[in-house]
Amino acid sequence: MNFEMTDDRRMLADSLSKLLGDRYGIEHRNAVAYEAPFHDKTGWNALAELGILYAFAPEDAGGMGGSGFDLLAVFEQLGAALCPEPLLGAVMAAPLLTEAKEDLEPLLSGEAIYALAVDEPEAPWDAGGGTCEGGDTLTGRKTAIYGANAATHFLVSARREGKLALYEVKAEDAAVTPWGMIDGGGAGELMLDGTPARCLIPDAGEAIDAALDRGRLALCAEAVGAMDWCYATTLDYLKSRKQFGREIGSFQALQHRMVEMKTAIEQARSITILAADRMDAHTTAMAKSLVGRTARKVSEEAIQLHGGIGMTWEYPLSHYAKRLVMLDAQLGDADFHTARVAASYA
Amino acid sequence: MDLSYSPQEQAFQEEVRAFLADELPAEIAERVKAGEEVSKEDTERWHAILQSRGWLAQTWPEDHGGPGWGPVERHIFDEEAARAYAPRILPFGLQMLGPVLIKFGSDEQKAHYLPRILDGTDWWCQGYSEPGAGSDLASLKTKAVKDGDEYVVNGQKTWTTLGQHADWIFCLVRTDAGAKPQAGISFLLIDMKTPGIEVRPIKLIEGGHEVNEVFFTDVRVPAENLVWKENDGWTVAKYLLTHERTGIAGVGFSIAAFERVKALAARTMRGGRRLIEDPLFAARLAEVEMDLEAMKIFNLRMLAEAQRVGHPGVETSMLKIRGTEVRQALNDLYRRALGPAAALIPGEAPGGNAALVAPEDEAAAASYFNNRKISIFGGSNEIQKNILTKAMLEL
Numbered sequence: 250m251n252f253e254m255t256d257d258r259r260m261l262a263d264s265l266s267k268l269l270g271d272r273y274g275i276e277h278r279n280a281v282a283y284e285a286p287f288h289d290k291t292g293w294n295a296l297a298e299l300g301i302l303y304a305f306a307p308e309d310a311g312g313m314g315g316s317g318f319d320l321l322a323v324f325e326q327l328g329a330a331l332c333p334e335p336l337l338g339a340v341m342a343a344p345l346l347t348e349a350k351e352d353l354e355p356l357l358s359g360e361a362i363y364a365l366a367v368d369e370p371e372a373p374w375d376a377g378g379g380t381c382e383g384g385d386t387l388t389g390r391k392t393a394i395y396g397a398n399a400a401t402h403f404l405v406s407a408r409r410e411g412k413l414a415l416y417e418v419k420a421e422d423a424a425v426t427p428w429g430m431i432d433g434g435g436a437g438e439l440m441l442d443g444t445p446a447r448c449l450i451p452d453a454g455e456a457i458d459a460a461l462d463r464g465r466l467a468l469c470a471e472a473v474g475a476m477d478w479c480y481a482t483t484l485d486y487l488k489s490r491k492q493f494g495r496e497i498g499s500f501q502a503l504q505h506r507m508v509e510m511k512t513a514i515e516q517a518r519s520i521t522i523l524a525a526d527r528m529d530a531h532t533t534a535m536a537k538s539l540v541g542r543t544a545r546k547v548s549e550e551a552i553q554l555h556g557g558i559g560m561t562w563e564y565p566l567s568h569y570a571k572r573l574v575m576l577d578a579q580l581g582d583a584d585f586h587t588a589r590v591a592a593s594y595a
Numbered sequence: 596m597d598l599s600y601s602p603q604e605q606a607f608q609e610e611v612r613a614f615l616a617d618e619l620p621a622e623i624a625e626r627v628k629a630g631e632e633v634s635k636e637d638t639e640r641w642h643a644i645l646q647s648r649g650w651l652a653q654t655w656p657e658d659h660g661g662p663g664w665g666p667v668e669r670h671i672f673d674e675e676a677a678r679a680y681a682p683r684i685l686p687f688g689l690q691m692l693g694p695v696l697i698k699f700g701s702d703e704q705k706a707h708y709l710p711r712i713l714d715g716t717d718w719w720c721q722g723y724s725e726p727g728a729g730s731d732l733a734s735l736k737t738k739a740v741k742d743g744d745e746y747v748v749n750g751q752k753t754w755t756t757l758g759q760h761a762d763w764i765f766c767l768v769r770t771d772a773g774a775k776p777q778a779g780i781s782f783l784l785i786d787m788k789t790p791g792i793e794v795r796p797i798k799l800i801e802g803g804h805e806v807n808e809v810f811f812t813d814v815r816v817p818a819e820n821l822v823w824k825e826n827d828g829w830t831v832a833k834y835l836l837t838h839e840r841t842g843i844a845g846v847g848f849s850i851a852a853f854e855r856v857k858a859l860a861a862r863t864m865r866g867g868r869r870l871i872e873d874p875l876f877a878a879r880l881a882e883v884e885m886d887l888e889a890m891k892i893f894n895l896r897m898l899a900e901a902q903r904v905g906h907p908g909v910e911t912s913m914l915k916i917r918g919t920e921v922r923q924a925l926n927d928l929y930r931r932a933l934g935p936a937a938a939l940i941p942g943e944a945p946g947g948n949a950a951l952v953a954p955e956d957e958a959a960a961a962s963y964f965n966n967r968k969i970s971i972f973g974g975s976n977e978i979q980k981n982i983l984t985k986a987m988l989e990l
Contacts, residue, residue: 428939553970557754559967
């Protein structure tokens, strides 16, 4: 048994952490996360130069990683720094482009920014439930597309000859309605009406599900990084904030809650490690459900233990708290994934 | 046992319902329902409508302009008003300062300030909390030094709700630095237009502005603005806080929140069926409903007891804890029912949101985050547990 990261991954995580510390301090992060285009192009370029996108694809596809542990190494750091860049799309696009035998170099170098468009308003999180129609063009409506503002390319799921196919749509051909998100970062909707599109994979159901699960694993890792930050920040606060003549951290009732929080985070980290190792649907569903529940709990506890200050925009914790709650709603919330796990018992 | 209201109380409930149906302006109710910030104008308009019926100063005795209601009538009104999406009555002048002046104020203070609260001339805000004195109010540091027939005030208050609109602030200030923490405090009324006062907004987690910091630099306050006795403000403060805590369970808000979550889940399609038919979601909603139904009865038991003995008991702390938990759970379900669309900043996508999220649901996530405050303010839930521990357990 060995739970240590390999040297390569540790070095990648360390240099990513340093770059994020240098470029994405909380004030800069908040400045770019809440205004269109909701990301920082020069920051994106710097992340690409560091090579982190190469960690999303295996060597035989031109990358330098692609395993669950590679995603873990990168996304824990992104979560700890609350980075708003649209890397989730790249994580999910890499295996799909690999499957389609497309040239991955534009994605891996950061030149092309991909976003995955599978959700529809009445069937969120369920690629198979969509009604978007494809032939030589695409018609339909896709929603909750993370990174839509920044994207140069969309990978869109659509029904074609009774099967779920995967298409590529170029941003300049598509009508995008951008969203600002309450936790920072951008998303959007795509209105497709005879939109020019290229079919990449005619029978893509399994490939899309697998890509979504990679995205879910990345979100779990991001949550673990953000939860670590919240725990450390809350602990510092309990040691410094005085009420009734003593540090509030000296109250046993609050100490027990900190211990509960830490235990819950370690559980979330553990199931994320398991999912990264297995990279299967069942384990990923378990991880996304448990992490989603834990992320909300940690967010709520961290605010409550801070009191009023945790409610303010100026104090960085509030932005981590929002991110932790809202990432549960990305790519399937805790209930959605609990139902997936429960369905396996039948 | 008879759990129903008496015939008189039922008649009163009908009267309140009819009043709300006739008099609450529909556009204001819509804004409240949509979770928008209620404007100063909306609040003042609603106050005036209530005052014209004699229902504004609900906790004041009749000879000062109150409606003569007991705790049950007040509860009925609160519940019906919340269900009708009426704006909340601003508590600072009406529920906090008014009763304090009636009990502790001089005849001149009563004659001057009370009518101005009723007719809306003065908008009051509260100056209790400080950066180092939140739940631990007794460690407040804002200083008032007597200089002739004036006090000179220096210090800082925080979490001053809607202070940006206020004409006046009632403050706890330290007038004797040498005394024990709870002694040496006085209760002062300060005109917000006095030179040396600066109000700075605090932006909250979801981006809204409802609280402020208020800074005092050599602010000169006439000595006649002292309420009760110098250095005995703690007596006044404690009396005010008992008024702050009543009704804080917010049962009416939770009833309204439950109805809207249920309605949203009934019309939301998710994975080929209505969300309300999703067994997991339905089970979560069912559990909150049980807590809510229990809390309604718990609240009524507390009110019956308060009516019998003349004052609310320690149960108000239990109700505050459970009431805020239930409301937060409903806020959470409401946000979750919207799925990924809940993440949109309200109004962000021009025309796009309208099709994706109904206007009245746009603020679901913002409300969820904003209402994290309800387990923190008015004496945090942890402080309520300490109050209960002290009162109930002889450990």
